[in-house]
Amino acid sequence: MIKAILFDLDGTLLPMKMDEFIKSYFGRLARYLVPHGFEPDALVPAIWQGTAAMVKNDGTMTNEERFWRTFAGIFGEEARAKEPVFERFYHDEFPKVKESCGFDPEARAAVDELSAMGYRLVLATNPIFPSVATEERIRWAGLDESAFEHFTTYSNSSFTKPNLNYYRSILDKLGLSPEECLMVGNDVGEDMVVRELGMQVYLVGRDLINKGGEDISSIPGGTLGELPAYVRGLM
Numbered sequence: 001m002i003k004a005i006l007f008d009l010d011g012t013l014l015p016m017k018m019d020e021f022i023k024s025y026f027g028r029l030a031r032y033l034v035p036h037g038f039e040p041d042a043l044v045p046a047i048w049q050g051t052a053a054m055v056k057n058d059g060t061m062t063n064e065e066r067f068w069r070t071f072a073g074i075f076g077e078e079a080r081a082k083e084p085v086f087e088r089f090y091h092d093e094f095p096k097v098k099e100s101c102g103f104d105p106e107a108r109a110a111v112d113e114l115s116a117m118g119y120r121l122v123l124a125t126n127p128i129f130p131s132v133a134t135e136e137r138i139r140w141a142g143l144d145e146s147a148f149e150h151f152t153t154y155s156n157s158s159f160t161k162p163n164l165n166y167y168r169s170i171l172d173k174l175g176l177s178p179e180e181c182l183m184v185g186n187d188v189g190e191d192m193v194v195r196e197l198g199m200q201v202y203l204v205g206r207d208l209i210n211k212g213g214e215d216i217s218s219i220p221g222g223t224l225g226e227l228p229a230y231v232r233g234l235m
Helices: 018-036 040-055 063-075 077-092 094-100 105-116 131-140 164-174 192-197 227-233
Strands: 004-007 120-123 181-185 200-204
Touching: 004 164, 018 040, 018 077, 018 094, 040 063, 063 077, 077 094, 077 131, 094 131, 105 120, 105 227, 120 164, 164 192, 181 192, 192 200
Parallel strands: 004 120, 004 181, 181 200
Antiparallel strands: none
């Protein structure tokens, strides 16, 4: 019996073409940090290296610590002193990245309906961002963080997608088994991987990502507007 529904954010609740988002995000971040001594040509590759380190994280530290150790390894320990500058970026400039994303009114409708049906809702978004950036993107989707019992960020997670330990850590936190959860996402490789744990899935096709070219004909899915009816059919 399904007790909890896990939602991906980027490309699922929040319509997004990842290439456009990254171009806007990195472009604004580089311009914001130049006055603080970071060269754009070195900064962007360093952020990618920090992200790659989070993807490879083995659970021995948070993704936040993994990122900053990698970043400081490139720019020196003095780079850690500029962490508040990054924080200000997410308050001052990151909201403008919203222009690279879309909006789906069915996201709020589906979340509200499933909440009213009594399901525990979790935002299982890849935890490579600080909380302030995740909360901002939640608002872009027309939602409030209070809609979710838990949402993942780089400071409260020690793994990332598609590592199954990322999902196991959410289950452990909520005290749930995989069979009691449904994962809703748009990325076949990162979201639908939970089938290996025995979790049910729902594939949102609007901004579908299927880098591995997997046959998805047998994967349940549809629109967010169709999701509540699908969940009712699982009862």
